[in-house]
Amino acid sequence: MFKNRALVTGIGVGILVGAILLQVMLIRPSNPSKSGISLEEMDPQKLKEEASKYYLVLEKNVKMYTQAELDSAVQKKLKEETDKLSASKPQDQPKASPPAVSSKIVVYVQQNLDASTVADLLFRAGVISDRKAFITELDKQGGNTKIQVGYHEFEGKMDMPTLVTSLITVQ
Template identity: 65%
Template sequence: MLKNRSYLLGIGTGIIVGALLLQVMSVRASAPGKSGLALDEMDPQKLKEETAKYYQVFDLGTKMYTQAEVDASVQKKVKEETDKLAAAKPQDQPKTETVVRTVVYVQPNLDATAVSELLVKSGLITDRKAFATELQKQGGNSKLQVGFHVFEGQMDMQQVVSNLITSQQ
């Protein structure tokens, strides 16, 4: 009997699982549904309420749109609104000139050549030697202020040097 122990264990487990499945099937067959009504016995309103729990339910006359149709409709509305705004905007207003604002940070212990390199890279000056001579003329080699310096629009060399020498608050 000990030799066939695994076979007996398998047969016993199979019988138990089979009995449980048979019991579940018989209970399920006797119950008509959760609501107690079969699908044939429900009126259309009750059927709609029951299916609305699990699905989106729409009336037959409701128009359904695909994503492509919605996107096309939105694009059409956006185009109409931009056309309205363009028509409402007066064309006789002069265009304002935008001022280019450049901010340069001068670090501590930077000499005049490093500052001139920084200004050339930012596009404020084009000639390093002219900047160095103007800086010497104004006596600013040792007076360069550390911090942020704001340059608006096109500035000549004297304005750039005076901006770097004066204190920024």
């Protein structure tokens, strides 16, 4: 009857296999979870626990601060505490001279900052006085991509090689 019997047989078998696969897909549950509990059945506490495995879960009333807001709040609190301390100190020791205080400067280096941005940050903090000298020293030591993310503490103005070494080594 048909000249291409193999073609017709192949199409027929393909249709049968496709129908079987569709039936298998319909039998299988659409969203199996590892714990066996669907999201609709979970109470809010269980849902929060499941989500906290993969995400940071916070309450609605928790306020998130930007780095600038946090820095300003810390500076404000530091000023208040310094004012309190200075107000109470003269009463405790009226004629004692204050000990020599070394100026510690703490700088936070964020992720993905390039050398010029770090140089500008250190210049504004008063750690370095020449941005170009810092960048050339950083190039000389090969530290353009090795600047460590985090807080770095400096004792006033430092020489460039020591400064660059402290920025590129893990603390």
